[in-house]
Amino acid sequence: MITTLLGQAWHAMGANKLRTFLTMLGMVIGVSAVVLMMAIGQGAQLAVAQSISSMGANLFIVLSGSTTSGGVRMGGGAAPTLTVADAQAIAELPGIQFVAPIHPGTAQVVYGSNNWSTAVYGVTPGYLDVRNWNLAAGMPFADSDLRSATRVALLGQTVAHNLFGDEDPVGKSLRIRNSPFVVVGVLAAKGQSLDGRDQDDTILIPLTTAQRKVYGTQFQGSVRLINVQATSAEMMDEVQRSMTALLRQRHRIREGQDNDFSVRNLTALADSAAETTRVMSLLLGAIASVSLLVGGIGIMNIMLVSVTERTREIGIRMAIGARERDILLQFLLEAVIISVVGCLIGLALGVGGAVLVHFVTETAVVISGSSVLIAFGVAATVGIFFGFYPARKAARLDPIEALRYQ
Structure with missing residues (x-):
């Protein structure tokens, strides 16, 4: 049964090769764009993760203070306010690795x-x-x-x-x-x-x-x-407070006076960069997904045209015993075939494009199995979703009216 319907669907699409190809093109572009954008986005995430890993985990940098010479204020690190003894004292604090x-x-x-x-x-x-x-x-x-x-x-x-x-x-x-x-x-x-x-x-x-x-x-x-490296990410805030209090005490800084040092949390900066990259990756995937939606609308449009053109054929099939679900399944299979074949071609182009981007620009790209499966699943779902309405419309045609259609 399914084999027969698949053959009929394939024959119907073959009768209008150019129109079928143009309909499929929307899915090809959509899937290839999604795979390529996700590969670039995940590559950027990997590059940031490697940079964060290379810095070390749970890190602080304590900088010596600034100084003023002739009315000119120097930047942080210009004044010799930190000593080896300060470092030895910090090492004695709890939560320090x-x-x-x-x-x-x-x-x-x-x-x-x-x-x-x-x-x-x-x-x-x-x-x-x-x-x-x-x-x-x-x-x-x-x-x-x-x-x-x-x-x-x-x-x-x-x-x-x-x-x-x-x-x-x-x-x-x-x-x-x-x-x-x-x-x-x-x-x-x-x-x-x-x-x-x-x-x-x-x-x-x-x-x-x-x-x-x-x-x-x-x-x-x-x-x-x-x-300074903390023992864990959970200890970072406590370590920063205790380091600040210790150095203020050692440097005899009174209440209300500014610190003659600064503490920078590198892990917070790294996490911020990672979050920015993750949002960029999601944004790239979302933008590329719009083309899948456009491809799905194209499938629905062409399938509606196909139903109108084949109204008499549908009436003949119903007259010789085809049931409503048979007509529904036939047109739905046509939409799914267009979507799946377009998706496979799009996957090949997307993977090839990602590899080309890597070799030409030396940009890190990551082609993960999950991104490929997501793109394929979304494309197939789009084909079924946008193909269902035209297939349902075809299946609900009145046989007598369909046979009279010119």
Whole structure:
């Protein structure tokens, strides 16, 4: 029964190939647009998730305060208001996982005939734990290197590539501001941060080495910023309050006075970026879904025209014994075939378009099985929904009136 009706539906559509193709085109465009937009949106979400993951989880940055010179107010981090002792005190607070004081700067680095300007951070061994940063080769420096202000360095992937090329940097010597340093390890790749900065374009050296032998500092033990990792996301608010209270007490800041430091919640910023990307992905999918609606309206329009043109045929079928449900099923199958075939072609074009976008623009795209199934299911539902009314109209025609129709 179904096989016979499918054959009749296929034959009826074949009698008007161009019209069938144009009707199907709406579904092809709609499905391909949905798959492509969802792939791009989910790719953007993945890129943001990877950037957030590369930063580390449950992170705060405590910045030293600003200063005023000649009436000019400098930005945050300009005044030496934070110290290593502040970091050690923060580490004793409940809810703290890791703490890493940092003294950042920029320096020209030289190896042989190659040179490169990069960020050189003076850090403690705990910095790798705070940032969840592994090593690709070599080993990290230890607390003994920190106490002795040893000239050792960990290279980011970008620095290692630009200075050493394919050569293994571990064990080699390079110069940072004309001071010799031994490369003890190479950091694993991190990629770009949320602000587009290359996290691999960096060198890590012991904090004491940076303070005493590279940058120098007027105030013993002062640092520009402190990275703090909380034990869990639920502890973030409590940790921020306790850190603020502790630093105000240590810096002897009276009630009503402004802080000489600032605390930034990187996790909140990352969550905001992730939510923005998620909303963008949903918006892209919603916009593309409009074309599915247009395709469904096109199917209903053409099926209504088909019912009008085949009114006499319907009357003959009823006269020789076709039941109302047979007519309904035949026209409904025609709408479903148009919708499903158009959906399959649209899926192929959408997946192909997503792959092309990835190779041409190097934009991350994610073609998930769920997005394909959703697009296919919605397209089939649209075909059934918009095909039902014309099929019902055909099935309810009066046989006598249908036979008289010219």
